[in-house]
């Protein structure tokens with residue numbers, strides 16, 4: 001089975017990240033996700049990330065840092081997620097494709113609400129971007 005390359009953006013502001021709900025009729029539908037999508041043939045991962053984050057949540061990506069690469073086999077589909085933390089952006093994210101979206105504290109991300117491949121992402125975020133580490137709140 002062919003592997004699909006996917007650019008995934010962790011939109012980070014203080015200790016929160018913006019997540020969106022995948023439509024029921026899509027692969028892994030009904031799960032929450034970090035915005036992103038397939039890298040097209042003539043595209044770099046960062047170009048795909050910029051394009052997808054504008055299309056899906058209406059922001060302009062200004063600054064990113066790579067977090068990790070995850071390969072996962074869902075049985076019906078194999079994916080390679082190239083995960084970037086979006087540390088700088090312009091605009092306020094919203095569900096530009098009419099999907100639900102919300103800011104959630106990194107500490108409160110529930111792996112059960114996300115596709116299985118996201119477990120490692122959530123673990124890494126909870127290790128590195130906890131509320132206490134960013135020193136924002138008493």
Ligand SMILES: Nc1nc2c([nH]c(=O)n2[C@H]2C[C@H](O)[C@@H](COP(=O)(O)OP(=O)(O)OP(=O)(O)O)O2)c(=O)[nH]1
Pocket residue numbers: 006007008026027028032033034035036037038052077079081115116117118
């Ligand atoms: N965007 C995103 N995709 C994820 C995550 N976790 C995960 O397993 N995936 C999988 C689900 C899909 O099989 C694939 C991403 O495809 P996608 O449906 O977002 O692709 P796309 O935006 O180009 O959408 P489409 O044109 O196919 O509708 O990666 C995640 O956190 N974010």
Ligand SMILES: [Mg+2]
Pocket residue numbers: 035036037038052056
């Ligand atoms: Mg997508």
